[in-house]
Amino acid sequence: MPQRFNLVLRGGHVVDPANGTDARMDVGLRLGKIALVAERIDDELADDIIDVIGKIVMPGHIDTHAHLSGPFDQSGTRAYGHVMLAKSGTTTALDLAGEPGALAEGMKRKGAGMNVATILGLVPHTTIKEDDPGIGTMRDVVSDALERGSIGVKLLGGYHPFTPESTSQVIAAANEQLAWVAFHVGSKDSGSDLIGLREVPEITGNGRLHVAHINSYCRGLVMDNLEECNEAFEIIESKRSQFVTEAYLAQVNGTNGKCDEDGNLVYNVAQNCMRARGYATTDAGMRQALLDGYGGALTERGGRIVIVTGEEAVRIWEEKSTDASLSFPVNPATSAFSLTTAKYDDGEFRVDAVSTDGGSLPRNVAIERTMALVDFGALSLLEAATKLTYTPSRMLGLLNKGHFSEGADGDITVINRETGKATLSLVNGEPIMINGRVVGNGGTWLVKSEAEKTAASSGLPYQVIDLEQSKLYAGWR
Ligand SMILES: [Zn+2]
Structure with missing residues (x-):
């Protein structure tokens, strides 16, 4: 007897770069997983059918730079970001400068059903005791952060810069524990601009680093903004196997x-x-x-x-x-275009992912602006999905996401071709957003194994992730 499906998405244009699918297909889900992608799945086999004819169906958007909690956030308003991000079609997010306790609380109160990981924002005298921490301090900070449910730490160089030496030690301490480490560039010797980016290869040494929002260093403050993009590409290329990167497409920043x-x-x-x-x-x-x-x-x-x-x-x-x-509207459109579309000779994108740097910051436009680049002919649909979901899944080592192979997680973003906006998203086969209305709540907390106890006692569903599988740490050991 043929297997049944809990849900079939009928007749959408399926875009799945990992499997080279770019065609009208049905997607069958069973027990929250992708069970079958086929030209036609028999109605009789489906418990439920959603008609998505004419719509784009891609693996759920994975936002590698969002804000859902934070050391700056005394009032808890960042938790509004769950609904704001889910409304735009995102299914998985990395809260890039959060606070794990606040994230878990916010997810319980205002969660929208997404998968969410957080990294601890390093703010002297707030989340860490001292300014310019050394490696000994940072080893303790990182291991404590991991136990409390962060998957790593964020260097906030544009706000709380450390000396270059201290910055290096933060990266080294995180690398030792296979913790995520992201850098909003800038040190006490530089700034949050191209000059700050120029320091990053030396600061990183042989380490691994997520260089956050490359567009923020290509705003024309140091040189012509497109010259800045070109130099940024050279800098990234010089550490191609050590950096992971993203850029966002909103014109407005947050400060x-x-x-x-x-x-x-x-x-x-x-x-x-x-x-x-x-x-x-x-x-x-x-x-x-x-x-x-x-x-x-x-x-x-x-x-x-x-x-x-x-x-x-x-x-x-x-x-x-x-x-x-x-x-402030400080992100030039020409930089956004260049950073999103530029490739190496081998066809890989120079900047890994399209992020939002949004969530609670109202600029959750990754999907619609990427789709605008498809309309413009600057990206193919497969390339759009590569930047919105497949590469982000590899960046984070979420090997069961970002594609529609049999057994993959049933995380899906459905996009209206005309408006470029997401109209439906599913996490583990369950809708979290329908026609712009968020119906999901809570969420799945993505943690490293160090936080299993914390996550289990949080009352939230959780998943242990293995950063050894991530692009950030590929070939590290
Ligand atoms: Zn940010």
Whole structure:
């Protein structure tokens, strides 16, 4: 007797780069896994059928740079990111500068059914005791973070830069424990720009590193932005087997408008936003930039985070005594295009993945902007799926995701070809988003084996992941 399917997605355009599928197919799911991809699955064999004729059906979007919790997030608003990200079609996310306890709490309260891993943001005197930690301190910080449910750590060079030496030691300590380590570049000797990126190969040495949001260093602050992209490509290529990378496609960034007692902007990223348009890097410059509508402030509205501008933005910034989340349109479209489409001679993409750097930051446009590049003829559908799901799955060692081979996880993103937006997503064969409405809750916590106890006692479903399988640590031992 033929096997039955719990669910069949009928008649979509299936895009699965790992299996070279780019055609109209039915997808059959059984017990939360992919059971069969075939030209036609008999209605009689399906318990349930969803018609996706004319839609793109790809393995679920894996966002390798999102924000769902965080050391900056006293009010817990980052947890809104679960719904915001799921609404855009994402099924798996790496919370890139989180706090594991806060992530687990946020997932319970506001989770949207995604698979989520987090890495601990390193903030001196907040998540770590000291500034410029040495390797001894970092060994303890990393092992503690892993036990508490992080899969690694994030260097926040644009906000809390360390010396280059300390940065190297953070990377080395993480590498020793096969922990994820991501770097928003910038040290006490450089900045969150191309000059910061130039330091990274030497800082990394023989180590492994996730170099976060390459687009952030190609904003035209040091040279012409396309020249910056070309130099960024050379830098990445010089450590091709040691770096994993992503870039996001939103024009707006995220930053923080905190000023010191002398009225100067504290964070390099915010200073750069001011410099990009000739504003002073002071509270007066920031106030004017907000009043002019150049940037905006983030605030919660109706269960999600939105950007507001003008006087309202100034009011929010002042109410938070300047320590407020802000956003500026500093990402040039030409850099985004170049970083997303450029390839090596062997056909591999120079930047591994399209990320959002979103979640709770309202710029979850990875899918729709990647689809716009398909419309433009800059990427094929198979290439779009490579950047949105297949390569991200390899980056994280999630070998059961990112493809539709028999037995793969039933994580699927269905996209409307006309709008480029996701209209349905499934995790483990269950819908978490239908027509833009999020129906999932909670989520699966992705942890390393060190956190099994923490994860088991959290009450959340969890999955132990093996970073030895990841592209980050490929060939490491
Ligand atoms: Zn980020």
